[in-house]
Amino acid sequence: MKRQRIQELLKESKTEQQVLVCGWVRTKRESRHCTFIELSDGSCQKTLQLVADPDCAAYAGLKQLLTGCALKAWGTLKESPAKGQSRELHLEGFEVLGLSDQSYPLQKKGHSLEFLREIAHLRPRTNTFGAVFRVRDAIAQEVHRFFRQRGFLWAHTPILTASDCEGAGELFRVSTHRDPSHAQASSAEETQSEFFGRAAHLTVSGQLEAECMAMSLGQVYTFGPTFRAENSNTSRHLAEFWMVEPEVAFADLPEIMTLAEDFIRALVAAVLKECPDELAFFEKMYRNIRISELETLASETFARISYTDAIALLKDGAKKTRFEFQPEWGADLQTEHERFLSETVFGKPVIVHDYPKDIKAFYMRLNDDMRTVAAMDVLVPGLGELIGGSQREERLGHLEARMKEMEIPTQDLQWYLDLRRFGTAPHAGFGMGFERMVMYLTGMQNIRDSILCPRTPKSIHF
Amino acid sequence: MKRQRIQELLKESKTEQQVLVCGWVRTKRESRHCTFIELSDGSCQKTLQLVADPDCAAYAGLKQLLTGCALKAWGTLKESPAKGQSRELHLEGFEVLGLSDQSYPLQKKGHSLEFLREIAHLRPRTNTFGAVFRVRDAIAQEVHRFFRQRGFLWAHTPILTASDCEGAGELFRVSTHRDPSHAQASSAEETQSEFFGRAAHLTVSGQLEAECMAMSLGQVYTFGPTFRAENSNTSRHLAEFWMVEPEVAFADLPEIMTLAEDFIRALVAAVLKECPDELAFFEKMYRNIRISELETLASETFARISYTDAIALLKDGAKKTRFEFQPEWGADLQTEHERFLSETVFGKPVIVHDYPKDIKAFYMRLNDDMRTVAAMDVLVPGLGELIGGSQREERLGHLEARMKEMEIPTQDLQWYLDLRRFGTAPHAGFGMGFERMVMYLTGMQNIRDSILCPRTPKSIHF
Numbered sequence: 001m002k003r004q005r006i007q008e009l010l011k012e013s014k015t016e017q018q019v020l021v022c023g024w025v026r027t028k029r030e031s032r033h034c035t036f037i038e039l040s041d042g043s044c045q046k047t048l049q050l051v052a053d054p055d056c057a058a059y060a061g062l063k064q065l066l067t068g069c070a071l072k073a074w075g076t077l078k079e080s081p082a083k084g085q086s087r088e089l090h091l092e093g094f095e096v097l098g099l100s101d102q103s104y105p106l107q108k109k110g111h112s113l114e115f116l117r118e119i120a121h122l123r124p125r126t127n128t129f130g131a132v133f134r135v136r137d138a139i140a141q142e143v144h145r146f147f148r149q150r151g152f153l154w155a156h157t158p159i160l161t162a163s164d165c166e167g168a169g170e171l172f173r174v175s176t177h178r179d180p181s182h183a184q185a186s187s188a189e190e191t192q193s194e195f196f197g198r199a200a201h202l203t204v205s206g207q208l209e210a211e212c213m214a215m216s217l218g219q220v221y222t223f224g225p226t227f228r229a230e231n232s233n234t235s236r237h238l239a240e241f242w243m244v245e246p247e248v249a250f251a252d253l254p255e256i257m258t259l260a261e262d263f264i265r266a267l268v269a270a271v272l273k274e275c276p277d278e279l280a281f282f283e284k285m286y287r288n289i290r291i292s293e294l295e296t297l298a299s300e301t302f303a304r305i306s307y308t309d310a311i312a313l314l315k316d317g318a319k320k321t322r323f324e325f326q327p328e329w330g331a332d333l334q335t336e337h338e339r340f341l342s343e344t345v346f347g348k349p350v351i352v353h354d355y356p357k358d359i360k361a362f363y364m365r366l367n368d369d370m371r372t373v374a375a376m377d378v379l380v381p382g383l384g385e386l387i388g389g390s391q392r393e394e395r396l397g398h399l400e401a402r403m404k405e406m407e408i409p410t411q412d413l414q415w416y417l418d419l420r421r422f423g424t425a426p427h428a429g430f431g432m433g434f435e436r437m438v439m440y441l442t443g444m445q446n447i448r449d450s451i452l453c454p455r456t457p458k459s460i461h462f
Numbered sequence: 463m464k465r466q467r468i469q470e471l472l473k474e475s476k477t478e479q480q481v482l483v484c485g486w487v488r489t490k491r492e493s494r495h496c497t498f499i500e501l502s503d504g505s506c507q508k509t510l511q512l513v514a515d516p517d518c519a520a521y522a523g524l525k526q527l528l529t530g531c532a533l534k535a536w537g538t539l540k541e542s543p544a545k546g547q548s549r550e551l552h553l554e555g556f557e558v559l560g561l562s563d564q565s566y567p568l569q570k571k572g573h574s575l576e577f578l579r580e581i582a583h584l585r586p587r588t589n590t591f592g593a594v595f596r597v598r599d600a601i602a603q604e605v606h607r608f609f610r611q612r613g614f615l616w617a618h619t620p621i622l623t624a625s626d627c628e629g630a631g632e633l634f635r636v637s638t639h640r641d642p643s644h645a646q647a648s649s650a651e652e653t654q655s656e657f658f659g660r661a662a663h664l665t666v667s668g669q670l671e672a673e674c675m676a677m678s679l680g681q682v683y684t685f686g687p688t689f690r691a692e693n694s695n696t697s698r699h700l701a702e703f704w705m706v707e708p709e710v711a712f713a714d715l716p717e718i719m720t721l722a723e724d725f726i727r728a729l730v731a732a733v734l735k736e737c738p739d740e741l742a743f744f745e746k747m748y749r750n751i752r753i754s755e756l757e758t759l760a761s762e763t764f765a766r767i768s769y770t771d772a773i774a775l776l777k778d779g780a781k782k783t784r785f786e787f788q789p790e791w792g793a794d795l796q797t798e799h800e801r802f803l804s805e806t807v808f809g810k811p812v813i814v815h816d817y818p819k820d821i822k823a824f825y826m827r828l829n830d831d832m833r834t835v836a837a838m839d840v841l842v843p844g845l846g847e848l849i850g851g852s853q854r855e856e857r858l859g860h861l862e863a864r865m866k867e868m869e870i871p872t873q874d875l876q877w878y879l880d881l882r883r884f885g886t887a888p889h890a891g892f893g894m895g896f897e898r899m900v901m902y903l904t905g906m907q908n909i910r911d912s913i914l915c916p917r918t919p920k921s922i923h924f
Contacts, residue, residue: 024678041680068884072712098882098886101884121880122678133617134615144606153596154599154602154603155914156913160634160922170638172636174634175634196701197921202621212924225618225687229657239622242618249504250534416924423530423531423560424532424560452617452671453619459659462625462674
């Protein structure tokens with residue numbers, strides 16, 4: 001008999017048939033007349049109830065089964081009389097695949113998220129992290145479906161790079177020198193002996209390489225890991241995190257704003273459709289999301305406002321609201337400002353566009369006012385900035401001038417300038433931190449709880 | 463007017479309508495009566511022909527258009543009388559987005575693949591690399607579709623890791639110490655000051671972490687970059703390459719062999735369906751693939767043979783064929799052996815299974831004969847090994863004994879052993895080097911031509 005997954009069995013219309021299932025014991029409960037086992041196989045949020053009658057041949061063997069034990073079980077699938085479940089399995093036999101014991105860290109009682117981080121390799125076995133990873137997968141799959149439908153190609157941009165995209169970040173350096181004390185040689189010799197013949201780093205963004213692809217293949221997106229060596233131990237930063245970065249040739253800022261809006265709505269709609277049980281679980285257990293609010297978000301148009309107008313609104317707001325930082329034209333928006341705009345002023349996501357050039361990256365397109373660039377951020381209630389994007393500076397002269405102004409060395413970026421030398425064209429794109437979206441849709445408050453193996457300062461367990 | 467993509471326009475049933483298109487000039491040809499421009503926007507292998515009549519207002523402006531120039535063009539879409547194209551655009555006006563000049567490296571003449579590697583940032587603008595990246599995308603999208611349909615979750619396993627999965631490879635070391643001469647301190651102090659508090663490396667495989675996910679969520683796959691610091695400058699090795707690694711709880715070796723077979727067939731079928739023009743281009747221009755052979759591959763059952771039987775066949779074959787290496791039980795199969803089996807003996811893909819334990823990794827399941835492990839390789843004619851996989855050792859005692867035998871330190875892998883301590887179960891998986899598949903389906907002979915930014919010793923341009 002072929003094993004079936006619990007997700008399928010719970011939807012199976014044909015009851016009274018023999019089925020085989022494999023999974024892990026979540027709980028076992030003995031009543032006077034029966035033993036009930038809740039079995040999970042990770043295929044869905046729900047468990048399958050195994051019902052064992054004292055008359056059944058396998059009954060005696062149930063004694064040894066503790067939480068965490070792996071089983072192969074068979075019997076008759078029946079309609080369940082119990083509330084909240086459609087099917088149950090009347091046990092006829094089972095085989096223990098792997099026992100568990102009292103030292104298994106995930107006993108029946110609830111565990112704090114902090115404790116679960118210490119056993120990150122086992123936490124996918126909990127209701128919470130099973131749900132997190134199914135939601136994460138649903139979002140990830142929708143990323144591909146969304147762009148695929150619109151004719152985008154998935155661009156595999158490099159992790160190892162010689163250039164520093166943002167000109168900003170703290171970089172991880174990569175080397176094959178296993179013994180650091182080797183490095184007593186001079187810096188020049190050191191570089192010579194490097195695997196790549198020069199210093200290599202982990203990428204902070206695939207954007208620049210994605211621009212190569214867009215300026216030939218039209219529309220592409222990246223979706224992969226990126227890195228920041230910032231020594232900030234907050235609930236919102238990881239050293240290794242996933243980014244989604246579409247890049248569109250011939251697009252201007254308004255077009256990319258619309259794309260960002262459509263994208264967010266599509267991701268939210270996909271999770272609503274594919275993970276109703278998981279969302280219900282998060283709403284009930286953690287109370288940081290509301291399904292009704294997500295449904296609204298999936299259908300509503302976002303507000304749009306220029307940075308300059310936003311500052312005016314914030315200055316006005318400052319008369320009634322106490323900001324820690326006074327809003328001032330030329331300064332970056334603080335989280336309190338972003339939340340005021342999206343939560344208090346608009347009560348929905350808002351796209352702020354055309355920021356002062358001095359607070360933005362070198363590759364953003366200078367507007368005709370010579371003070372602002374064609375940049376945009378999508379701010380979401382309860383979260384803050386989810387997406388940042390821009391139209392790219394496609395004019396060679398403007399780009400070179402800006403790089404000089406910002407003291408960005410051009411010799412390593414000649415390839416990037418070539419895109420402007422030969423057949424340049426307007427193009428635009430944005431980036432979304434993937435874990436931010438996972439946090440938003442699960443309500444997890446710490447980014448460490450949105451990914452299997454969180455990498456943070458002093459933390460690289462398994 | 464909204465711009466349309468050339469892929470759509472060539473399929474557009476409604477001709478005689480006004481359309482707008484953006485793209486890059488591939489060629490311009492002036493006849494006595496007309497000027498013809500082949501425009502590419504990367505959306506498909508084909509170009510759109512723009513036909514400009516000397517009477518049209520825009521005619522004079524065409525002079526400045528050289529190969530590589532970026533255009534916005536509009537006019538009437540018409541049925542084309544020319545062979546090999548269904549539609550053409552009768553030009554009414556255009557706007558130059560970005561000029562090109564004589565120094566543009568991609569002039570009309572053909573270029574060697576070696577030359578194109580030196581301008582890797584521009585090569586996606588060629589027919590060859592446009593086709594490579596569209597095929598690469600089609601395979602990548604099918605990877606997700608294939609596993610998604612079967613209820614697998616995409617597992618995002620870490621790039622940064624403290625463990626060395628294979629116990630084998632040359633590792634890249636990651637650090638935040640930007641100045642290597644800093645490292646005059648003792649090794650212990652050095653480690654203390656590391657970002658992660660200990661040595662960190664780039665992963666060689668996501669398998670071990672994928673096992674965590676499988677042993678809770680049932681069936682998962684990884685799809686992302688992996689790294690080898692091997693100093694081998696061959697046409698088959700990259701320092702950074704993409705891997706696909708499914709991992710299935712409760713599966714044994716035969717089940718994973720069937721999955722591998724289904725997987726390869728699905729990828730081939732997807733490319734046949736989605737990229738007919740690209741495949742026709744490769745078949746005609748490079749002659750390393752045959753579409754008819756791919757069609758056969760997409761439908762046929764693979765052969766299966768044990769390593770022991772394969773050695774017997776090879777010894778027999780050695781009587782007639784000259785092998786550089788004599789086949790011998792206990793030694794790994796050489797490429798010449800793999801090709802002999804798949805090309806000469808079976809004439810189709812063959813799965814070799816149950817290899818001697820001493821030539822395989824520590825995590826593979828020991829067979830009852832105590833000499834072999836439940837490993838398998840998929841060998842493909844014209845390519846050699848495409849997939850390697852195994853049933854994993856799920857028995858704690860056996861795994862610990864094997865690790866001791868192979869001198870693999872267990873202290874860093876306690877988390878991995880925990881999967882065997884608590885509710886262990888049979889599970890199996892495999893890995894496919896993604897670029898190998900891209901090479902196989904495009905006929906590209908050098909792995910550097912299967913990825914945008916190839917990373918090899920001494921080479922990390924952009």
